[in-house]
Amino acid sequence: MSAAENGREVLVRVKGVGKVYRRGSEDIHVLRDLDLEVRAGDFLALMGPSGSGKSTLLNLLGGLDRPTEGILTVGGDSIADLTPRELAAWRARHIGFVFQLYNLLPTLTAIANVELPLLLTPLSKSERRSHSEAALKMVGLGHRLKHYPRQLSGGEQQRVGIARAIVADPTILLCDEPTGDLDRKSGDEILSLLQELNRAQGKTIIMVTHDPHASHRAGRTIYLNKGQISDTMPE
Amino acid sequence: MKYFSLIWSNLLRKKLRTTLTLLSIFIAFLLYGYLAAIRGAFAGNISMQGAERLITRHKVSIAQLLPIRYRSRIAQIPGVKNTVTCTWFGGIYQHPYNFFPQIVVNQESYFDVYSEFKVSEKERQAWLNTRDGVIVGRSTARRFGWKIGDRIPIQATIWIKPGGSQAWEFEIVGIYDGQDKETDSSQMFIRYDYFDETRLFAKGQIGWFVVKVADPQNSFSIIRQIDTEFANSSAGETKSETEKAFAQAFAKQIGDIGKILIAILSAVFFTILLVAGNTMAQAVRERREELGVLKAIGFTNAGVLGLVLGESIVLSGVGGFAGLGLAIIIIAQGDPTHGALPVFVFPASDVLLGVGITIGLGLLAGIFPALQAMRLNVAEALRRM
Ligand SMILES: Nc1ncnc2c1ncn2[C@@H]1O[C@H](COP(=O)(O)OP(=O)(O)OP(=O)(O)O)[C@@H](O)[C@H]1O
Ligand SMILES: [Mg+2]
Numbered sequence: 001m002s003a004a005e006n007g008r009e010v011l012v013r014v015k016g017v018g019k020v021y022r023r024g025s026e027d028i029h030v031l032r033d034l035d036l037e038v039r040a041g042d043f044l045a046l047m048g049p050s051g052s053g054k055s056t057l058l059n060l061l062g063g064l065d066r067p068t069e070g071i072l073t074v075g076g077d078s079i080a081d082l083t084p085r086e087l088a089a090w091r092a093r094h095i096g097f098v099f100q101l102y103n104l105l106p107t108l109t110a111i112a113n114v115e116l117p118l119l120l121t122p123l124s125k126s127e128r129r130s131h132s133e134a135a136l137k138m139v140g141l142g143h144r145l146k147h148y149p150r151q152l153s154g155g156e157q158q159r160v161g162i163a164r165a166i167v168a169d170p171t172i173l174l175c176d177e178p179t180g181d182l183d184r185k186s187g188d189e190i191l192s193l194l195q196e197l198n199r200a201q202g203k204t205i206i207m208v209t210h211d212p213h214a215s216h217r218a219g220r221t222i223y224l225n226k227g228q229i230s231d232t233m234p235e
Numbered sequence: 236m237k238y239f240s241l242i243w244s245n246l247l248r249k250k251l252r253t254t255l256t257l258l259s260i261f262i263a264f265l266l267y268g269y270l271a272a273i274r275g276a277f278a279g280n281i282s283m284q285g286a287e288r289l290i291t292r293h294k295v296s297i298a299q300l301l302p303i304r305y306r307s308r309i310a311q312i313p314g315v316k317n318t319v320t321c322t323w324f325g326g327i328y329q330h331p332y333n334f335f336p337q338i339v340v341n342q343e344s345y346f347d348v349y350s351e352f353k354v355s356e357k358e359r360q361a362w363l364n365t366r367d368g369v370i371v372g373r374s375t376a377r378r379f380g381w382k383i384g385d386r387i388p389i390q391a392t393i394w395i396k397p398g399g400s401q402a403w404e405f406e407i408v409g410i411y412d413g414q415d416k417e418t419d420s421s422q423m424f425i426r427y428d429y430f431d432e433t434r435l436f437a438k439g440q441i442g443w444f445v446v447k448v449a450d451p452q453n454s455f456s457i458i459r460q461i462d463t464e465f466a467n468s469s470a471g472e473t474k475s476e477t478e479k480a481f482a483q484a485f486a487k488q489i490g491d492i493g494k495i496l497i498a499i500l501s502a503v504f505f506t507i508l509l510v511a512g513n514t515m516a517q518a519v520r521e522r523r524e525e526l527g528v529l530k531a532i533g534f535t536n537a538g539v540l541g542l543v544l545g546e547s548i549v550l551s552g553v554g555g556f557a558g559l560g561l562a563i564i565i566i567a568q569g570d571p572t573h574g575a576l577p578v579f580v581f582p583a584s585d586v587l588l589g590v591g592i593t594i595g596l597g598l599l600a601g602i603f604p605a606l607q608a609m610r611l612n613v614a615e616a617l618r619r620m
Contacts, residue, residue: 055618062531064530064613065612065613084536088538091531091533092533092534095531097528097532103525103617105528106248107244107245107248108244112240112244116532119238120534120538
């Protein structure tokens with residue numbers, strides 16, 4: 001653990017977490033007794049073979065799913081103790097998701113997509129507009145506000161996805177293979193953008209990736225294998 | 236309503252499907268408006284002075300005649316304020332399609348008993364002074380372009396004259412208006428004295444009595460007294476009832492049109508419910524991932540339920556209000572048959588019911604897809620297969 005990390009508070013604390021899926025009569029232990037700590041301002045790359053449970057872990061961290069066992073706190077909130085309604089409000093406040101396939105609403109313009117999380121806030125219409133516009137400018141899409149997703153390239157769509165994830169200023173950005181569907185050049189641009197958000201704004205980012213090249217951009221890389229986290233690449 | 240543009244954009248996603256669904260809802264509500272007006276025209280949904288007036292007819296059927304001399308005996312019954320006699324004339328003006336009711340009445344008191352028909356004092360006086368004079372309703376006068384002073388030929392179907400002639404001629408001496416737009420103004424009134432003198436047979440016989448009572452509360456006992464008065468009478472026993480009951484019985488006789496129309500409408504709305512419900516079910520099915528994204532962003536389960544229900548209500552509301560609106564406009568133009576449905580209005584209560592059905596349809600069509608969207612598990616919705 002580096003000196004820089006020591007100074008920062010632990011934001012995410014995962015202790016003894018297990019996740020079991022039932023498929024028919026069979027129990028699938030995807031995560032077992034998993035421990036993890038993420039500090040505020042970390043840019044973490046999460047790697048591991050397909051089916052190792054990376055998305056499952058990300059969903060648990062983002063409050064989209066609940067662990068079968070163990071403790072999971074983010075910023076002091078124990079996620080497992082929240083009611084579904086509280087959990088939704090908690091997500092709106094603390095989590096920004098970036099998906100591999102961007103998952104923009106095809107019927108809405110770029111700016112309307114970015115505005116979605118702000119609908120859940122008490123902001124006025126004009127405040128929502130100006131926040132959304134600022135977020136799009138920050139990802140370099142100030143000139144594409146009124147474009148629909150189908151009128152944008154993959155890289156541009158992912159920028160809109162990132163703008164949507166950061167517009168409400170969440171505590172953590174959770175990215176599930178954000179460059180997985182992009183060519184090298186667009187992927188690099190997205191990674192630079194995430195790096196920039198991490199460095200300049202101190203955003204905590206957890207990014208799932210298959211690409212070693214992408215993991216180099218992160219401050220720290222961890223590996224998920226057989227339901228457990230390790231700091232070194234498994235054999 | 237900050238969620239409106241989100242709801243609206245979803246409806247615009249499949250323009251063809253939304254248009255077709257809207258069109259079916261629109262047509263259903265247009266039909267609803269039309270049938271409500273037709274039902275009103277038939278089922279005696281018409282504002283009537285109901286209990287204040289009694290109808291006394293032959294016990295066997297309305298088609299059997301009664302002697303006019305019963306009139307003075309009815310008049311003597313305590314609580315009876317006024318009595319007039321009515322006889323169905325059933326004539327044809329130029330062509331059988333031109334149907335309108337012609338009724339033979341007592342000119343001196345008819346408009347006292349039917350005070351909802353408004354006719355000027357001058358025209359009433361003219362009627363008393365013109366033996367072959369008639370008073371016609373505004374809608375019929377307008378329909379045929381008649382004005383006061385016109386002489387109109389009527390071909391009798393029942394009441395032939397001595398020598399077998401069917402040709403009658405009357406002079407229009409007055410035009411009456413209904414007190415409101417729901418009052419029938421299609422009838423024509425002929426004087427009884429002139430009619431009785433001129434017809435070949437059944438002199439002194441009339442169709443039915445209309446009895447105005449002083450206090451509607453006593454209607455029931457007066458009905459009994461009238462029918463007792465003529466019990467076992469060889470000239471004909473009577474059957475009395477309130478005008479409202481009479482009108483309803485009449486409506487039943489013509490095939491209980493109200494019920495038939497309601498059955499048709501129920502079938503139409505059930506079909507529309509399936510159409511709209513299917514549209515909403517598809518909308519939710521093909522949008523699982525997007526609904527998952529909304530939940531990931533922080534929309535609550537109830538919020539997602541509200542979005543889908545809102546979409547369904549907007550869909551049904553747009554189609555429904557457009558249909559009701561056009562129905563109101565068309566029905567305001569009046570009777571489309573030019574005479575067969577003298578009272579053709581879209582009753583305010585039915586408009587309100589239509590608005591209720593619109594919202595109910597939206598809720599019903601959307602509730603199951605909305606519940607499905609609400610229960611949708613985010614992690615599963617977002618999982619790539
Ligand atoms: N809802 C579920 N029901 C049953 N099994 C599930 C469910 N979600 C995930 N799994 C299983 O859990 C395991 C881990 O899945 P997960 O999606 O987390 O893997 P991953 O590491 O993200 O893989 P990839 O790199 O392919 O995205 C897989 O074997 C998957 O089939
Ligand atoms: Mg995955």
